Amino acid sequence: xxxxxxxxxxxxxxxxxxxxxxxxxxxxxxxxxxxxxxxxxxxxxxxxxxxxxxxxxxxxxxxxxxxxxxxxxxxxxxxxxxxxxxxxxxxxxxxxxxxxxxxxxxxxxxxxxxxxxxxxxxxxxxxxxxxxxxxxxxxxxxxxxxxxxxxxxxxxxxxxxxxxxxxxxxxxxxxxxxxxxxxxxxxxxxxxxxxxxxxxxxxxxxxxxxxxxxxxxxxxxxxxxxxxxxxxxxxxxxxxxxxxxxxxxxxxxxxxxxxxxxxxxxxxxxxxxxxxxxxxxxxxxxxxxxxxxxxxxxxxxxxxx
Ligand SMILES: C[S@@+](CC[C@H](N)C(=O)[O-])C[C@H]1O[C@@H](n2cnc3c(N)ncnc32)[C@H](O)[C@@H]1O
Numbered sequence: 001x002x003x004x005x006x007x008x009x010x011x012x013x014x015x016x017x018x019x020x021x022x023x024x025x026x027x028x029x030x031x032x033x034x035x036x037x038x039x040x041x042x043x044x045x046x047x048x049x050x051x052x053x054x055x056x057x058x059x060x061x062x063x064x065x066x067x068x069x070x071x072x073x074x075x076x077x078x079x080x081x082x083x084x085x086x087x088x089x090x091x092x093x094x095x096x097x098x099x100x101x102x103x104x105x106x107x108x109x110x111x112x113x114x115x116x117x118x119x120x121x122x123x124x125x126x127x128x129x130x131x132x133x134x135x136x137x138x139x140x141x142x143x144x145x146x147x148x149x150x151x152x153x154x155x156x157x158x159x160x161x162x163x164x165x166x167x168x169x170x171x172x173x174x175x176x177x178x179x180x181x182x183x184x185x186x187x188x189x190x191x192x193x194x195x196x197x198x199x200x201x202x203x204x205x206x207x208x209x210x211x212x213x214x215x216x217x218x219x220x221x222x223x224x225x226x227x228x229x230x231x232x233x234x235x236x237x238x239x240x241x242x243x244x245x246x247x248x249x250x251x252x253x254x255x256x257x258x259x260x261x262x263x264x265x266x267x268x269x270x271x272x273x274x275x276x277x278x279x280x281x282x283x284x285x286x287x288x289x290x291x292x293x294x295x296x297x298x299x300x301x302x303x304x305x
Pocket of ligand 1: 010031
């Protein structure tokens with residue numbers, strides 16, 4: 001049975017009860033300084049150290065084969081792109097995280113505007129980190145149709161195309177193209193083309209549901225358990241439940257937990273609609289004891305029941 005838990009609290013503390021049970025953490029942390037009006041923010045120069053205060057709870061919550069995907073973008077400070085994101089990833093790798101790949105979220109509809117020394121900002125990073133060099137991955141779940149390229153390129157293969165051959169420009173990369181004849185699907189690239197969320201969802205930094213959905217399909221098993229430790233308006237929860245995965249969303253702001261709850265009820269494609277009302281719970285730290293005594297011995301039992 002798919003379940004969703006929404007916790008109003010600090011993820012550094014709250015994740016402790018999910019030790020070694022999460023398949024995938026997919027999240028976007030508060031951007032440095034950018035959202036001062038809405039929630040606590042961190043100065044770019046302090047960001048890497050601040051993010052490091054979360055890494056142990058993330059690491060301990062993940063299963064050994066689990067993955068951490070961080071959607072983030074450097075901020076421009078005084079006309080110059082600040083490198084706090086690179087520093088953060090460097091520090092995480094010094095702590096033992098493996099940087100498996102860097103994905104780019106290409107925004108198909110970036111915000112219009114004018115900036116004197118740069119252009120419209122049309123992309124963000126999604127860093128894939130893991131506890132081991134061989135995390136769980138299901139590439140078949142995200143394959144895409146081969147497309148027109150196959151029609152033209154594979155129609156008349158030359159002699160060189162039929163054996164593993166160095167590329168014509170001597171780049172050192174070679175491919176035996178005959179292996180692709182008759183294949184219908186290929187791996188997508190690590191550039192994800194996804195539109196920004198157009199509608200106001202009641203939170204200042206909502207990412208599109210398609211973003212966590214892609215990583216959930218790729219990096220978690222069917223019926224897996226997903227966490228978003230900066231849960232916001234619940235986009236990751238909508239993606240997880242719609243893909244038949246259980247999830248835990250944590251946010252320090254109660255109003256965002258409430259918003260996530262409402263969005264999930266409205267937007268998640270539920271495989272069994274009745275399940276949602278029984279198992280989506282907004283849990284406030286003060287009320288938790290009562291709920292646990294009445295309902296379940298621990299939240300982890302709640303998920304694995
Ligand atoms: C960039 S937003 C996430 C938005 C989310 N991806 C969505 O689509 O709505 C970051 C969120 O992290 C929350 N947050 C900040 N510090 C936190 C902490 N220590 N523990 C849990 N949540 C935190 C903020 O309240 C904010 O809602």
